[in-house]
Amino acid sequence: MKDALGSVESVLVLGGGSEIALATVRALVARRTRTVVLAARRPGELESVAGELRAAGATTVETVAFDAQDDAEAHGRLVDDVFDRHGDIDLVLVAAGVLGEQSRDEHDGAAARAVVGTNFLGLVSAIVPCAERMRGQGHGTLCVLSTVAGERPRRSNFVYGSSKAGLDAFAQGLGDSLVGTGVNVVVVRPGFVRTRMTEGLDPAPFATTPEKVAEAALEGIAKGSHTVWAPPVLRYVMSVLRHVPRPVFRRLPL
């Protein structure tokens, strides 16, 4: 159960190897979280992380196989299996995602589809069964890692941006539909975060770290926020950018 100060006892991570997710899970375990299920494409690679979390105080750490590209049926089975075996899951952290390669993806239908298929379709089919189980248990938080890039598609990464925009919109709508059920959806929109995903790229303004994003996400989970910006200033930056006329926006070096 989530407690009065927003700590949770159990978490399922979709995309268990994500650096942002792991920073979040470490912070959770340092508080109260005792059950951690990491769902990832290659669960075997997470064994050392699992050991580290156990040493930090988690009593149950499990790694399970999950590929966002799998079909909806497989996702449903996986989610049911986790909820059945571990009892209530207080928090589902949706972190899987690929950045893709814009210069290729905008010319290659299959590559573009793989990005959208992972970031949007694949996560939607995994989120829906989680939301259903949480409705049934009468409580829970779904925390979805979106991005500022979904706020307004930019020519420099609109394949990724559009896939995240889809996910973001879906999560917001789901959050509204879950009002009154005891289940809350938190959409986290980080800017540039220094992780594997952005390795080799030039940091954008307001670049931040996985630990900072984790902190903001946990605060949002505790508060029951709908949207979390990391760093917070991006909320204002984006609200300006959103209103820049398209011909101008197109020319911005973003």
Added chain:
Amino acid sequence: MRGNGSRPGGAIPRAAPDLGVADGEPTLLTGWGRTAPTLASLHRPADAEQVAELLAQPGARGLVARGLGRSYGDAAQNAGGRVLSLLDVRGVRGFDPKSGLIAVGAGFSIGDLARLVLPHGWFPPVLPGTSHVTVGGAIAADVHGKNHHREGSFCHHVRAFELVSPGGEQRTVTPEGTPEVFAATAGGMGLTGVVVEATLQLVAVETDRVRVDTERARNLDDVMERMERGDEDYRYSVAWIDCLARGSALGRSVLMRGDHATRAELSGGERSGAALGFSPPRVLSAPPGVPSGLLSTPALRAFNEVYFRRSPRREQGRLEALHSYFHPLDIVGDWNRLYGPRGLLQYQLVVPFGAEDALRQVVERLAGERAPAFLAVLKRFGDGRGMLSFPIPGWTLTMDLPAGRTELAPFLDGLDELVAGAGGRLYLAKDSRLRPELLEAMYPELGRWREVQAGLDPEGVLCSDLGRRLGLGGGSRR
């Protein structure tokens, strides 16, 4: 449909006559602290029979009883399952004005009880800080009042109760006949069954006034010394500590002690009037949508300064109305809303006599800038009653805290360690955040309680959010 049909939330019940009371209303529930809401189907049985019916078909996520929802945390919630409101089970089955024995439904409130029996010269044996608690909730939390040091907790005055167990069987539980079940249910947080009726021994009073002696204490040592020396002479005793005072004034307090005034102590005029009535003034309500910053530290510091200075250095024998002595906060209906949308929590600890150092450290840490508590209540406890009852002989300290501060979590975790290390514990009826690992150390009788609980509820039907969070009862086993 049956009953009066006025379900909380004002929703119109679905037309499903054959389902009757089993057809609950989906309702988001919280405790008094308004933190961590969860959804349950709220049922409102009209009598013991309907309670039994519900217990016989508990649904997949079990059920738990609920009274007036005055526990601060998640004790009377059951996410995804059923919650049984006992508020319609409130009949008076018998009252003997000679002996002061009364049998009432579990949904009867302590305030209503006081109103009912006071004109006959009787009074509830134990009053918590609000009169809006039910008899069922008072048994399940084994509540204490300002008289604990002399007269024990609520269940010390319970002669018998009717308990409906999973499966629907009803039994009469008494301290002599079924001591184990009695001691597991007293303070058992609703996880041993649903209490539908209780027989209580009231205390005799002559008037509706309390004679109060007030004194100011310079600091924590001073107030503790005064309490050790004088508490036995008073039926009721409580001290308010200014948590913002530091240095040599650390723990400065106002000590208020008293007893029921006798007829002889009332002045002529008061004596001749209708002497016995318990009529709290009209309930006001806090303005809706209060911003969370209202209770800022500078404002509170100023308030405490005024409060402390205004209190007499020493005053003897002031006569106060019962409700104003016992329940000064009850006139503001939903003052918990003053804490804003993120709600509040109450931290109540007890440490055994001899662990005064731990208590001093707690007050020191509170006075440090980090905790936004401004007033704490200090009391001395006598003997405990049930296996999970909160009181043990020692010092209890209580404070309200706004839940909206992230740094509060590690701060309170630190206090927990201190309290557990000193052989103390936290009060489950107030808890909303304890780390489950500390429960065993805090409640040495937990093992025995678990055995009795499992015997009464082998299928693990009795589930609450508190139980899931801390690993108590059915929620921890299914």
